[in-house]
Amino acid sequence: MNLIIRSGGHDFEGLSYVSNITFVLLDMSNLRSINVNIEEETTTVQVGATIGELYYKIWEKSKVHAFPAGVCPTVGVGGHISGGGYGVLMRKYGLTVDNVIDATIVDVNGRVLNRTSMGEDLFWAIRGGGGASFGVILSYKLHLVRVPETVTVFRVSKTLEQNATDIFNRWQYVADKIDRDLFIRLNLKPDNTKNTVHASFTALFLGDSERLVSVMNSGVPELDIQKPDCKEMSWIESELFWSSNVNNPVEILLERSFSPKFSKRKSDYLQTPIPRDGIESLWQKMLELRVVELVFNPYGGRMSEIGDSETPFPHRAGNIFKIQYSVNWDEEGVEAAAYYVNQTRVLHEFMTHFVSKNPRGAYLNYRDLDIGTSVVGNNSYTDGKVYGEKYFKGNFDRLVKVKTMVDRDNFFTNEQSIPPLRMRKKNMRK
Template sequence: MAVLRGRLTLVLILSLNCCFSFPTVLSSVTSDGFLQCLSDNIPVGLIYTQGSSNFTDVLVSSVRNPRLFTSATVRPLCIVTPVDASHVQAAVRCGRASGVRLRVRSGGHDYEGLSYRSERPEVFGVVDLSNLRAITVSADDDERPVPPTAPSAWVDSGATLGELYYTVAKNNPELAFPAGICPTIGVGGHLSGGGIGMMMRRFGLSVDNVLDAKLVNASGDLVDRAAMGEDHFWAIRGGGGESFGVVVSWKVGLVKVPSTVTAFNIVKTVADQGAVDALTKWQDVAPGLPTDITIRVIIQGQRATFQSLYLGSCSDLVPVLNSSFPELGMTSADCLEMTWLESAAFFQFWNRRTPVEALLDRKTSLSTFTKNKSDYVRRAIAKEAWESIFSWLTMDGAGMIILEPHGGFIGTVPDGATPYPHRSGVLYNIQYITFWSAGGEQEGATATAWIGSFYEFMEQHVSESPREAYVNYRDLDIGENVVVDDVSTLDSGRVWGEKYFAGNFQRLAAVKGVVDPTDYFRNEQSIPPQSTASRRRPGISLD
């Protein structure tokens, strides 16, 4: 058993269950009452109000995109930094009793910053989970007389992916967890949206490997999978953050990886290295390669970088790619053999010599503004279209695009197994990113105009009815909730929700209607509750 330094045991204080009574609808906002309730039930050193000298420092500590932190940002009434699940329970109960909603932040990577800010004037608090970051790894035992249990880990939502990778691999270098590349992403936010990454073709999404969870629900109760029920458990594994409660920890299944893996970066330019031909062929090849091979593409300017992880040795990889993907021109000289943990550092920092301890760095920067969008491709884009796409990447304000191949195991999982529906028939995901320097207003205007126009141009080449999007690349441009009588409307949620969740949106709304009918856990793109009357209509069921 390995425990991350600073582990804090989650304790359920049952006595809190009788401390509050809840109205069936939220009472009028009473800020003073809310703050007093918090101080009565949570150590005052864990509560930061707007009058606290270090309030701004705590708020900024996990802001990953300073575009969303300006003088116009609607700031929270306070920030609660729990070190125990009971503190989360108290915050929810105080909020419910006082009519103050909560937003929840793990790593702060929400692309629209909805975990710590509001688009509209409102009084709200933030529960910052960064102090809840314990990781406990339990390995299997092959000598048991009964069938052994698979290796797993309990990880708190405030831990980062880098901390999870490091702790698991240091416990056993041949164990890993399939998730994203960026090590500062909070586990809670990542798992709430699905979790794509370099091993999903072999092992599935992050949420396909979630076994259990501990969640504080809208009544302030701490429940696990058995207590919350299978519909609620289904919804939190990819249904988007801040809709169904506060997940304080997750039990995840770990996967076995070889002692040596192979990585490479191969760059192709448009002018003289056949980038267009290689990219055109990649669309057909990448989703159908053996599941141990993932090749994603990062395109910026007139260069396409083919970045790969192979769960095996170079000598086995070279002949496979030379046969199936000769346009790449891969040779043994391109191979970088390393441990899986070293590959996690390599893909983030692009430097073989970066120490794996760099994965533990949680620092944030306020120097670069970004805007992101996403798409899914189900039909290969023609060579002539790629030539046009590359021309967009030479324009003023141009950023970059990242292509993540699907196929493999992820494509065999039914679309409704989790809320993440982009499975069967998906070739790859596109992430569009543009960026500019902090404070550069004209530069920012040019960059945002570029990404908006480019996204409009790409409509002809990507999925349709709906035009799909990835909820972990949140984009408010595709729609926001409309609130009527203090509840988000189903119709307004469907506008953006079917892009993220396709046919799973209706089931998510039905679950929301059961577990949080008053819409307490709410933001601009949270799942709206479906009313009881709607759930009784023919064809609508939680089953």
Template sequence: MAIQRLPHILQLSVLLVLSTSWATSASADHENFVHCLLNHSQPSHPIAPAIYSPNNASYSSVLESYIRNLRFNTSTTRKPFLILTALHESHVQISVVCAQIHNLQMKIRSGGHDYEGVSYVAEVPFFILDMFNLRSIHVDIKSETAWVQAGATLGEVYYRIAEKSKTHGFPAGVCPTVGVGGHFSGGGYGNMMRKYGLSVDNIVDAQLVNVHGELLDRKSMGEDLFWAITGGGGASFGVVIAYKINLVRVPEIVTVFRVSRTLEQNATDIVYRWQYIADKLDDDLFIRLTMDVVNGTSSNSSGENNKTLRASFIAMFLGDSERLLSIMNKSFPELGLKQSDCAEMSWAQSVLFWTSFPTGTATEALLSRTPQVLTRLKRKSDYVKKPIPKTGLKWIFQKMIELEAPMLTFNPYGGKMSEISASATPFPHRAGNLWKVQYATNWDILGTEASDHYIELTRKLHMYMTPFVSKNPREAFYNYKDLDIGINHNANGMSSYLEGRVYGIKYFKHNFDRLANVKTKVDPGNFFRNEQSIPTLPH
């Protein structure tokens, strides 16, 4: 498509701001910013209805409606001075240009599931560009593609695909309320990644508003920038409006199961065996392993239940239960899977199963943009390259029982994940990894003391896992945002680059330098920045 440019007067404003040093900019004038938005609004698409200031009665509800981590919804959390709920692409273009003119920090929010609240919290005065109104989905079964706007949720994407076809799907996350913008641009993985790879491995085009306020597609943005926003995080390079995805084939009937075993039910041996087979199973089979602490069946001398570890094996199989049982009996008999453990259903229904909706829930539930549970949470990540010895597993389980709160999730690799080059997209964690680890802690207790306590528990479990995970660097997954591994406090210069490199190498490994090069070319002033954005190269 041709580059869509702004009106001449706004293009002139862009040139003016790009020729002016950030250092000479005065402090942000929020009122002038609003005037800028209104002055450049197009009569056919007025921007006024999209503007919410704290004086607006709906401001709080708009702000809180997409806060998915209640840690960042407190009276002391810094609030944006304005929320712009873009109703049209031109609103995004105008906001990018006006924010530069007035030297304002912009945070871009799609679904709000950012684990550290980076899309709606900042240490400095800021406004939110909220994309939830830009959520159209156009599915074309004939070409097996779809255009999906960044404000859509994964559940909406899945539902619209299933609405058109019983034999098509898309490889992305299992949480329906996650927003497309952040999920796709950071990599996006789900329970079909062993068969079809990541979300970014199936993206073929995109629309993005760049730092000049231009609306670009893949051809006009160039391959370097397109590469960067398919795994390197879109918010460092521009505002992604939409992605074009390739749909994948799924059978009309898939099979799922969820089987749990405690330590008393031989969980240690079963987990040990899972390590050796999970990445080598038939590509149609994905078995996630989650481990948490529960009350045991026996009681101690005081009559209290002893704690034990529970290992749960949750599977997605692209086929019927008969073939699944055949594979399991041959490759993983230790689990003792039975026909009664298996449930056959459509691919769309399997998403509801994986999200723990009650059996029989209508697929229309995928259209809900409200999470089933809202809580306070902390997440961390790791990658494992060698099986953990049985003595190591026993030690980890003991530590988990001592800590009680954090849950471990192991997501197996192999299949397509080992076939794609580590440099094909910015997402580098490919061959050589057996599985990805997520550390998850949730809590409902109010207050900073409780938050500090549970965050520290998560950090301790992460520390205990050090001997068993990747090293030099200790790798991390960008979509599992974790500010513990580094924050960039600077806008530009060597200090910004060095701070960015700390977390950038862990998230992107050898791809970090290419991302920094792209960043420097397309956004030399580092307008698109956040606590863990890609930095520009130092002069």
């Protein structure tokens, strides 16, 4: 019988609560303790807590400390961290996994281990390789990062008629090189009623509006950011801004419910700017498909300074953007699901020429079963390599070695888990 581990948030492909075989669900959502130590600049958080709860507890203790995780407050800490979670602080401080100090895990033999007792190989694996392949993670100890008392945000939207093509083209060339205190997410959304595409630039800047305007006018003058476009606020208020809760009290971060929509996500990495004629063809394809949004998250800064093998997450230097393909829908039924999912596949295929290759990269926390699956309970190295190299590139083989060392019989398994090596007896005698 299969064991499925659910930390407390959500999973785009439902692997934390759905399987094709009989399973037992281990629900960790009540393990929500968060202990913040400002003197040490650390926090220990159990995996059932949400990002919103973590942010709230940090804010209660300090107005100048934060943790570089995501912007959706209902995401569960366990899956987010173990899968290499990112957020708007990543250009300054890296990923969640780059700021993990220790962890507590229950292994296949029922032993409760910390970093010292589990060893550096397993500790390496659960910081970006997905925790559910290796054991049951109970908690993480995290290093807190410093943020200014005042940060600045803006959200500016441009259409094709408002020079979105030139702005996007320029932004590609500076996104990974601009001041690391600045993170600008670019959302592309088709507007079929007006036959245009909206390009929305949403920013967090670790400083005041005056310096932000200077950075923007030097780096991307085409966007023409001015002080009235900017809003100065505290870091915790910026989290409300990013999660579209700006008019709500901070306590909304403690809510664990989220809209029960259907969704599909895919991912890519952009390493070379898209040519201008390619951008124009992208607009036409998005208008043709009508429903798929693209989200570009910039790299550079701290992300380019951390080696590809320091954690299982390998997509570091050389990447300009991580790209998310996003579609949500409310209609029930197989036909509706097939329609919307197919739209993401068509756009993903269209982007093949522009994105990373050999392998074409993918991001574990945007779980995507289209890129390959294994037979649950009998995961083969051959099958695992198909999706494993997309998620982990050259780190896949090291993850397999760790899996073989700590769970040779593959007790912890799912459709995209790390497989153990299954050695033939004659090879084992050598």
